[in-house]
Amino acid sequence: xxxxxxxxxxxxxxxxxxxxxxxxxxxxxxxxxxxxxxxxxxxxxxxxxxxxxxxxxxxxxxxxxxxxxxxxxxxxxxxxxxxxxxxxxxxxxxxxxxxxxxxxxxxxx
Amino acid sequence: xxxxxxxxxxxxxxxxxxxxxxxxxxxxxxxxxxxxxxxxxxxxxxxxxxxxxxxxxxxxxxxxxxxxxxxxxxxxxxxxxxxxxxxxxxxxxxxxxxxxxxxxxxxxxxxxxxxxxxxxxxxxxxxxxxxxxxxxxxxxxxxxxxxxxxxxxxxxxxxxxxxxxxxxxxxxxxxxxxxxxxxxxxxxxxxxxxxxxx
Numbered sequence: 001x002x003x004x005x006x007x008x009x010x011x012x013x014x015x016x017x018x019x020x021x022x023x024x025x026x027x028x029x030x031x032x033x034x035x036x037x038x039x040x041x042x043x044x045x046x047x048x049x050x051x052x053x054x055x056x057x058x059x060x061x062x063x064x065x066x067x068x069x070x071x072x073x074x075x076x077x078x079x080x081x082x083x084x085x086x087x088x089x090x091x092x093x094x095x096x097x098x099x100x101x102x103x104x105x106x107x108x109x
Numbered sequence: 110x111x112x113x114x115x116x117x118x119x120x121x122x123x124x125x126x127x128x129x130x131x132x133x134x135x136x137x138x139x140x141x142x143x144x145x146x147x148x149x150x151x152x153x154x155x156x157x158x159x160x161x162x163x164x165x166x167x168x169x170x171x172x173x174x175x176x177x178x179x180x181x182x183x184x185x186x187x188x189x190x191x192x193x194x195x196x197x198x199x200x201x202x203x204x205x206x207x208x209x210x211x212x213x214x215x216x217x218x219x220x221x222x223x224x225x226x227x228x229x230x231x232x233x234x235x236x237x238x239x240x241x242x243x244x245x246x247x248x249x250x251x252x253x254x255x256x257x258x259x260x261x262x263x264x265x266x267x268x269x270x271x272x273x274x275x276x277x278x279x280x281x282x283x284x285x286x287x288x289x290x291x292x293x294x295x296x297x298x299x300x301x302x303x304x305x306x307x
Contacts, residue, residue: 007217009121013128015210020132022202025194032144039151050158053225062266064233068160069271076283080290082175086182087294
């Protein structure tokens with residue numbers, strides 16, 4: 001287990017999520033892919049917190065927790081995002097009777 | 110160390126395989142279940158990276174709450190079995206994702222990281238697992254916290270301390286964001302009163 005391997009696994013998760021968000025038609029799969037990307041970013045934050053030395057390491061040992069704090073914020077924002085995202089999915093399903101993003105064209109023109 | 114390596118690569122294979130399953134399977138419900146596998150594998154990574162608190166939060170919030178919400182949404186829709194179709198951007202999107210992966214992998218391996226020195230490792234691990242206040246002073250001294258002052262500072266360092274201390278402004282902003290998101294979600298799914306349009 002090495003730092004670089006951890007980063008590359010997180011990058012692979014992010015790339016898979018990116019592909020899912022760009023190339024899939026179903027809005028729920030797009031939401032799930034965005035969650036995948038959030039998780040990849042969290043993994044990077046925590047890996048950096050564990051392995052990379054903060055500037056203030058010598059003065060303040062608590063600074064090694066900064067990456068974990070950022071991960072907490074990302075988890076909170078992800079929770080807010082999924083709540084709003086699913087509300088939008090329901091509103092869209094009610095008007096369109098479909099989850100297909102290529103059919104959601106009411107806002108076009 | 111060997112055991113750690115085995116667990117690490119096992120989690121990596123599980124996480125990436127399940128993530129591929131999420132985006133490639135046709136069945137929406139299976140995709141949601143695969144997503145839970147990814148969440149739990151990431152929680153395992155957090156535990157390995159001495160972020161036990163985050164591992165617990167990951168299981169509670171992601172594997173517990175968010176996945177239940179997503180499964181609930183999947184259940185309320187039709188066409189669950191063949192729901193996951195690609196759009197026209199499939200090949201450009203795959204190329205773009207591969208490019209992002211290659212760039213990040215190159216940067217990750219090529220950068221000269223300022224890593225935490227080996228002699229600090231034990232101290233950093235103790236602070237990151239937030240276990241300092243439960244450990245006898247003699248053990249702390251062995252780990253490199255020489256003076257009583259240092260031991261006290263390490264015992265006080267914690268996620269909550271940073272959240273309410275240095276990061277209090279983003280902390281408050283995030284709480285307002287959560288409130289706004291909940292109100293927005295309620296307003297969006299509220300049934301329309303009869304007679305009104307849009």
